[in-house]
Amino acid sequence: MYMIRVCSAQHKHQLPMPHTANPLMIDTDFNTLLPANSLPDAGEYEPIIASEPYVISGEELNRIIDNSTLLVVDLRPVEHGVEGYIPGSIHLDYERLVRRLDYSEGLLPEVGEIQKLFSELGLEPWHFVVAYDDETGVEAARLLWTLEVAGHKNYALLDGGFASWENLNLPVSTEAIEPVSSNYAEFLPGPAVVNKDYIFSSIGRTDSCIVDTRSLEEYAGEDLRAQRGGHVPGAIHFEWSEAVDLFGSGKLRDRGELKVKLTALGINPDKEVVLYCQSNRRCAHTFLVLKWLGYENVKTYHGSWSEWGNDPHTPVVH
Numbered sequence: 001m002y003m004i005r006v007c008s009a010q011h012k013h014q015l016p017m018p019h020t021a022n023p024l025m026i027d028t029d030f031n032t033l034l035p036a037n038s039l040p041d042a043g044e045y046e047p048i049i050a051s052e053p054y055v056i057s058g059e060e061l062n063r064i065i066d067n068s069t070l071l072v073v074d075l076r077p078v079e080h081g082v083e084g085y086i087p088g089s090i091h092l093d094y095e096r097l098v099r100r101l102d103y104s105e106g107l108l109p110e111v112g113e114i115q116k117l118f119s120e121l122g123l124e125p126w127h128f129v130v131a132y133d134d135e136t137g138v139e140a141a142r143l144l145w146t147l148e149v150a151g152h153k154n155y156a157l158l159d160g161g162f163a164s165w166e167n168l169n170l171p172v173s174t175e176a177i178e179p180v181s182s183n184y185a186e187f188l189p190g191p192a193v194v195n196k197d198y199i200f201s202s203i204g205r206t207d208s209c210i211v212d213t214r215s216l217e218e219y220a221g222e223d224l225r226a227q228r229g230g231h232v233p234g235a236i237h238f239e240w241s242e243a244v245d246l247f248g249s250g251k252l253r254d255r256g257e258l259k260v261k262l263t264a265l266g267i268n269p270d271k272e273v274v275l276y277c278q279s280n281r282r283c284a285h286t287f288l289v290l291k292w293l294g295y296e297n298v299k300t301y302h303g304s305w306s307e308w309g310n311d312p313h314t315p316v317v318h
Contacts, residue, residue, distance in 0.1 A: 048128040048154075054144075054292040055252060056130055056156040058164045061086070064128075071127040074176060075139040076162060084172030086132065086158075086165055090121055091176040094139045097146055098279070103226065103310035106142075106279030108193050108302045114150060115184050122179035123152070132158035132165070135250040138240070138285045145284040145300065148192045148291075157288055160251040192287070194274060194299045196307060196314070203233050203315070208272040213240040213283040214305065221318040225278055226309025230316040232276070236265050240282040243289045252289065259293055269295045276301040276308070 048064050050056055064070055065087055074081075074089040081091065096117050099107040109117070123129070129147060131140035137157050144155045158164065165172070202208045212219050212235040219237045221229030231237070243258055245251055252258075267273060273295055275283035280302045290298045301308075308314050 050128070050156060052292075054156055054288055055159050057159050058168045058170060061130055061158060061165075062168070062170050067128075069126050069128055071121070071123060071129045073121065073129060073131045073140075073143060074162075075131060075133040075143060080134065080162075081176065083162070083166070084174060085176050086162065087171060087173045089173070089176050090179045092121065092143065094142065097142050098281075103306055104279075104303050105306040106281055106302060106304060107307075108146070108149060108189065108280075111186065111189065114146065115186060118150070118152075118184035119182050120179065122182045123184055124182050125152070125185075127152075127154060129155040130158055131155070132161045135161040135163045136241070136244055136246070136285070137161055137288075138281050141285040141288045142281050145192065145280075145287050148287075149189050150187050151190055160249060163250050192299055193302050195301070196303050196311070198299075199232060199274065199276070199301050199308065200314075202272075202274050205272075208274060209267055210235040210274050210276070211267055211283075211286070212237050213275055213277045213286045215239055218278070218305070221316075226305055227312075228309050228316050230309075230318040232308060233315050233317050235276075235317075236267060238262065238265055238267060238286070240277065240286045240289075243286065252292070255293060258289070262290075262293070269293070272297040272299070274299050274301060276304040278305045280304045 048067055048069055051060060070088070072086055072089045074085055074091045075094055078091060078093070085091070097109070098105070099109045099113070101107055129144070129152070131143045133139040140157055140161070144157060147153070147155050160167075199210065202210055210232050212231045215223060216237060216239065217223035218225060218229070219231045219235075223229070242261065243253055245253055273290060275286050275298070277283040280300055283300045283304065287298050287300050309316070
């Protein structure tokens, strides 16, 4: 037997369906297929109903902090743990999320390495993952982008990071917890990640826009971080930090304000948006922001400028 779970902020119920040989649970909130035999014991599975997808506030996280389907991951440098941890947090070293090859600084790890990492984190299909770092969210967003690539869509960024939790005077733990390992299933990387050839094919397309999320100095070739400076031909510049109130709350800026700014630049939700930065860290943050704003067709180039700018055969504009 399998069931469709229908959830809303007001109610949730289960509808029995005919017997099938391959029982599944369909989560209509999160668009995931959950094998029935992988669900927690009856009575333990209490679905998390977030007020909005992709981003969660400290207040809302605090309300669900004891939910058994919540998995909180801390991406801060380990030495910052002296400040405390959000209760129940697992610490993750950011370096586990990147693969370095030749000049490329931030490639997606091999599938087997991601499987191993997710298993060590104790990740299960039903988990709602909340990730945080110190404040800006770029490291946390890289984990969430990796989850998206792996097909795990139940996730959110803590808006404002650990600083926002502290500013609310919410309780902290002195240590991160040791996770109980799982056996995360093998997967095929999804469409959220693209390679250098895809960027070549996207140049000049009218149904797609390439977006450079680095600083304006990097975009112009004045801040050189590869053998060549500049940007991909036709790339629109939108620095990742423009989405964040960096010198104020550290939280994301107003949704409406961001939509106006993006559409004025030609970054429209009816187009495919392909992002890059230096090492697929800053653009992972913009990926999450665009998903939060309702952009459906968003991808990141995981080689980013550390690959493109060091390849003598790629076109560059200064």
